[in-house]
Amino acid sequence: xxxxxxxxxxxxxxxxxxxxxxxxxxxxxxxxxxxxxxxxxxxxxxxxxxxxxxxxxxxxxxxxxxxxxxxxxxxxxxxxxxxxxxxxxxxxxxxxxxxxxxxxxxxxxxxxxxxxxxxxxxxxxxxxxxxxxxxxxxxxxxxxxxxxxxxxxxxxxxxxxxxxxxxxxxxxxxxxxxxxxxxxxxxxxxxxxxxxxxxxxxxxxxxxxxxxxxxxxxxxxxxxxxxxxxxxxxxxxxxxxxxxxxxxxxxxxxxxxxxxxxxxxxxxxxxxxxxxxxxxxxxxxxxxxxxxxxxxxxxxxxxxxxxxxxxxxxxxxxxxxxxxxxxxxxxxxxxxxxxxxxxxxxxxxxxxxxxxxxxxxxxxxxxxxxxxxxxxxxxxxxxxxxxxxxxxxxxxxxxxxxxxxxxxxxxxxxxxxxxxxxxxxxxxxxxxxxxxxxxxxxxxxxxxxxxxxxxxxxxxxxxxxxx
Numbered sequence: 001x002x003x004x005x006x007x008x009x010x011x012x013x014x015x016x017x018x019x020x021x022x023x024x025x026x027x028x029x030x031x032x033x034x035x036x037x038x039x040x041x042x043x044x045x046x047x048x049x050x051x052x053x054x055x056x057x058x059x060x061x062x063x064x065x066x067x068x069x070x071x072x073x074x075x076x077x078x079x080x081x082x083x084x085x086x087x088x089x090x091x092x093x094x095x096x097x098x099x100x101x102x103x104x105x106x107x108x109x110x111x112x113x114x115x116x117x118x119x120x121x122x123x124x125x126x127x128x129x130x131x132x133x134x135x136x137x138x139x140x141x142x143x144x145x146x147x148x149x150x151x152x153x154x155x156x157x158x159x160x161x162x163x164x165x166x167x168x169x170x171x172x173x174x175x176x177x178x179x180x181x182x183x184x185x186x187x188x189x190x191x192x193x194x195x196x197x198x199x200x201x202x203x204x205x206x207x208x209x210x211x212x213x214x215x216x217x218x219x220x221x222x223x224x225x226x227x228x229x230x231x232x233x234x235x236x237x238x239x240x241x242x243x244x245x246x247x248x249x250x251x252x253x254x255x256x257x258x259x260x261x262x263x264x265x266x267x268x269x270x271x272x273x274x275x276x277x278x279x280x281x282x283x284x285x286x287x288x289x290x291x292x293x294x295x296x297x298x299x300x301x302x303x304x305x306x307x308x309x310x311x312x313x314x315x316x317x318x319x320x321x322x323x324x325x326x327x328x329x330x331x332x333x334x335x336x337x338x339x340x341x342x343x344x345x346x347x348x349x350x351x352x353x354x355x356x357x358x359x360x361x362x363x364x365x366x367x368x369x370x371x372x373x374x375x376x377x378x379x380x381x382x383x384x385x386x387x388x389x390x391x392x393x394x395x396x397x398x399x400x401x402x403x404x405x406x407x408x409x410x411x412x413x414x415x416x417x418x419x420x421x422x423x424x425x426x427x428x429x430x431x432x433x434x435x436x437x438x439x440x441x442x443x444x445x446x447x448x449x450x451x452x453x454x455x456x457x458x459x460x461x462x463x464x465x466x467x
Contacts, residue, residue, distance in 0.1 A: 026076040034083040049092075052077075056095035061104040070104075074111035078118040086125050093126075097133045102140040102160055109159065113167045121174045128181050130171060134164050135182075135189045138216035139209045148212065161216055169224050179225070183232045186217060190236065193243050200297070207244075207301035214240060214305055218312040231328050237309055238332040241346045244302040248344065302345060310352045317356045326361045329353050330368065338372075338385050347389060351397060358399045366393060366400070366408055373442065374415050384441040387412065391444075416442045 033048035055073050058066055077084075086093065096119075101109045120130040137160060140148050147153040171178050191210045194203040214237055220226065221233035316325045329350055337346050354362040372378055372386035390412075394405050419439050433440065 023076065026072060027079045030073070030076050031080045031083050034080065034085075034089060037085075037088045049089075053091045053095055056092065056099065059100060059103045061108065067104065067108055071107050071111045074108070074115045078111075078115045081115075081118045081122040084119070084122075086123075093129070097129050099133065100141050101137055101163065102144055102156070106159065109163055113163050117167055117170055117174070120171045120178070124175070124177065127171070127175055127178050128185070131168070131178055131181055131185050132189070134167055134171075135185050137164050138186075138189070139191065139213045142205065142209075145205055145208055149208075157212065161219060164216070165219055165223055168220070172225060172228075179228050182225070183229045186220065186229075187232065187236050189213075190217075190240065193247075204297050207297055210240065211301055211304055211308070215308060218308065222312065222316065231331075234325065234328045235332045235336070237305075238329065238346065238349070239336045241302065241305055241309065241349065242336045242340050242343055244298050244305065245344055245346045246340065246342045247298040248302065306345065306349055309349050313349070313353050314356065322353070322356055322361065326353055326357075326364075330365065338389065339382055347392065351393060354393075354397065355399045358397075358401075362397065362400050363404060366390065366404060369393065370408055370411055373412070373438075380438050383438045387441050412442050 029048070030052065033046065033052055036046045037049050052073065055066075055069055058070075060066060084093065096112075096115065099112055101112055104112075116130045116133055119126045140157070140160075144153070148157055168178075168182065172182070191206055191213055193210070194206040198206075217233045217237055220229065226233070313322070313325055313329075316322060333347075333350050337343050337350070350365065354365050369386045369390035373383050373390065375383070378386075390408065394400070394408060416439060419436075419442075423436070
């Protein structure tokens with residue numbers, strides 16, 4: 001499309017016969033506009049340069065003339081990036097890096113992405129800013145949140161995500177140093193959690209933004225760059241699940257059924273939450289049913305994020321990468337879930353991963369929890385949490401063989417019996433329950449039923465965990 005400068009303004013004109021010449025003229029004009037700026041852009045900023053800054057400062061994708069100008073300017077500037085100076089052209093760079101490609105159609109998206117890649121490849125000075133801009137586009141602007149939930153919005157989200165992730169991959173290939181920054185930028189840019197004291201609308205919007213952002217994080221972990229940064233991405237997602245989890249109060253969950261405790265809830269607590277196939281593998285359906293346990297936005301989003309995470313784990317398993325993913329999940333469980341007070345539902349993501357390979361992952365998780373409980377070097381709180389989660393796991397994991405469940409229980413009983421023998425001659429009034437709380441936590445579990453058809457041993461706890 002032909003371009004010309006008139007009355008110190010850039011405006012769109014009709015396409016001319018020799019588009020190649022006019023493109024070159026546009027590049028030449030932008031170079032001149034950039035070179036006319038003095039040592040600092042405020043010393044001798046020209047109208048031409050100011051107009052260029054204004055083009056990238058306007059994020060209105062509905063103005064067709066502006067859209068055409070933005071496409072032409074982006075393409076021409078991509079060929080003139082070596083003339084951009086980080087000090088002299090700070091305003092221009094700031095506007096470029098603030099652009100949200102969500103506001104525009106595919107032509108502008110592609111032109112802006114090409115400009116960002118050209119900037120990243122031109123100088124190491126711009127790599128972090130380019131990555132920041134792309135990661136910022138993991139989520140839409142606030143005004144587009146309702147649109148993203150609609151069919152056209154979902155299609156728009158896929159177009160944006162595909163371009164952003166391809167750009168990150170291309171930049172990593174051009175500038176491998178970018179991988180040193182990307183992990184930190186993605187984690188730091190995660191949307192902040194709202195407080196329950198915030199307005200309901202703000203809570204809902206922030207949680208929706210968080211869900212969209214996590215979707216991009218998992219896409220990043222699943223892509224080509226996943227081998228360089230997958231551990232950090234998945235660990236950060238698990239931490240976000242825990243953040244949501246602890247915001248859900250037991251009072252909200254128990255409103256409908258005050259007798260319900262954490263060990264009465266199943267991974268398949270509602271028909272639409274999960275089911276099992278003929279091999280005993282957990283099959284996800286609509287969700288984990290947390291909405292029914294507490295009608296609040298945190299429960300709703302936690303439910304959605306848990307399903308999203310489990311679908312990601314399943315896809316990685318189908319690709320043959322389950323064990324790498326499980327290593328990350330197990331480490332995240334130890335760091336983020338095991339000792340977190342009031343964590344209730346995040347454990348089910350771990351249970352689901354175990355169900356995809358009961359013989360290796362399922363057994364390994366049970367053994368890890370049992371080892372943690374009997375290990376004297378661990379803190380009492382960690383050991384008590386470990387045996388609580390072990391009971392929760394064994395009572396729900398129908399995919400585990402009964403022989404494993406029995407062996408785990410025998411190990412707990414043997415430890416408790418050995419511990420008891422040390423103090424059996426001590427007078428009862430001289431025993432301090434707090435000192436022996438790890439022993440009592442192990443003794444709380446007892447077998448009340450063996451489900452022969454399902455192959456599952458049910459364990460009941462006399463006291464719910466950390467209510």
